[in-house]
Amino acid sequence: MQIIFATMSRLFFVLMIGVSLFMLFRGHNEPGGGFIGGLIAALGFALLAMARGVETARRALVVHPVALMGSGLLLAFVSGLPGLLSDRSFLTHWWTEIGSTHLGTATTFDIGVYCVVVGGVLCLVFRLYEGIEQ
Amino acid sequence: MSGSETFLGGAVTVALGLLCLSFLVTVYRVVRGPTLPDRIVALDMLVAVALGFIAVIGIRTGITLYIDVAIALGLVGFLATVAFARFVLSRGSYREKNAAEGETAPSNPEVKL
Numbered sequence: 001m002q003i004i005f006a007t008m009s010r011l012f013f014v015l016m017i018g019v020s021l022f023m024l025f026r027g028h029n030e031p032g033g034g035f036i037g038g039l040i041a042a043l044g045f046a047l048l049a050m051a052r053g054v055e056t057a058r059r060a061l062v063v064h065p066v067a068l069m070g071s072g073l074l075l076a077f078v079s080g081l082p083g084l085l086s087d088r089s090f091l092t093h094w095w096t097e098i099g100s101t102h103l104g105t106a107t108t109f110d111i112g113v114y115c116v117v118v119g120g121v122l123c124l125v126f127r128l129y130e131g132i133e134q
Numbered sequence: 135m136s137g138s139e140t141f142l143g144g145a146v147t148v149a150l151g152l153l154c155l156s157f158l159v160t161v162y163r164v165v166r167g168p169t170l171p172d173r174i175v176a177l178d179m180l181v182a183v184a185l186g187f188i189a190v191i192g193i194r195t196g197i198t199l200y201i202d203v204a205i206a207l208g209l210v211g212f213l214a215t216v217a218f219a220r221f222v223l224s225r226g227s228y229r230e231k232n233a234a235e236g237e238t239a240p241s242n243p244e245v246k247l
Contacts, residue, residue, distance in 0.1 A: 005216070016209055023206075031199065036206075043210050050216060132224065 002051065009051030013060075016044030024114050028102070034110035038117025045118070046125045054129045057122075065123040072115025079108035142193070149190045157183045174218040181211035 020041035027033025049057035061068070082105055083092030095104040160183060163176040185204050192200030 012209075019206070019209060031202070040206065040210065043213060047213060047216070050213075050220060132220070 006051045009047050013044045013048045016040055016047070020044065020114075024110060025107070027110055028107065034113030035117055038114040039121065041114070042118050042121035042125065045122055046129075049126060049129050054126050054133065058126065061122065065119040065126065067119070068115050069119030069123065072112045072117075072119060074112075075115065076109050076112030079105045079112060146190055146194050149186070150194075153183055153186050153190065157187075171222060174215060174222065177218070178212065178215040181207065181214075185211070 020037040020039075022037075023032040023040060024034055024037035025032075027037065045057050045061060048060055063071075079093075080091035082094050083089055086092070086094065091109070093104045093106040093109070095102060097103070157180070160176050160179045164173050164180070167173045167176055185208055188200050188204040188207065192198065192204070
């Protein structure tokens, strides 16, 4: 009954994770960023959960959503600490330039936001789908 | 303005008009549509029409960022339809179960969500 959907969901899952990572890293200079990227990644996992069961999606995520959320918060907090050393102000980011690429601790903050959003949304979505499956 | 630009402007105007027309027709189907599946397909169609609007407006304003918006919407737009389809599936099995148990579900043809 759901063969086509289950097969395509694998393809779309990879595609959505790719787009979410693209959104995460382009958020630097252009529209995008951790929040939008996290939402798209969470929707990819939600699609997988809908097509092939919540258990499959939980295994694909590897860690528990709440653990992901907590580690993301910790990462976002830690990314603000270097500013305390240099400027004595929290969340003032450090920047370096490698060639034409600007790098900074702001990217770490964005990755933290990404993890928080993925974990938070999936926490909700998995419980919702488990309720439907029963 | 060269000939090709004039043609492009005309084509964009015609496309916007056609999209408006299809939008209205689809909204009519959402409001009227006798059954729930009709409305779900119409909502999916609304996403497609919105994608068309975004693309045409992207051409008109020359802001290529609109294409990224359209890509993101196209990636996630079908999810609502899939969720609704799951809902319709589970509701159908619920009705069959009730019919097997001999219970008559409160069926009011006028009120179908």
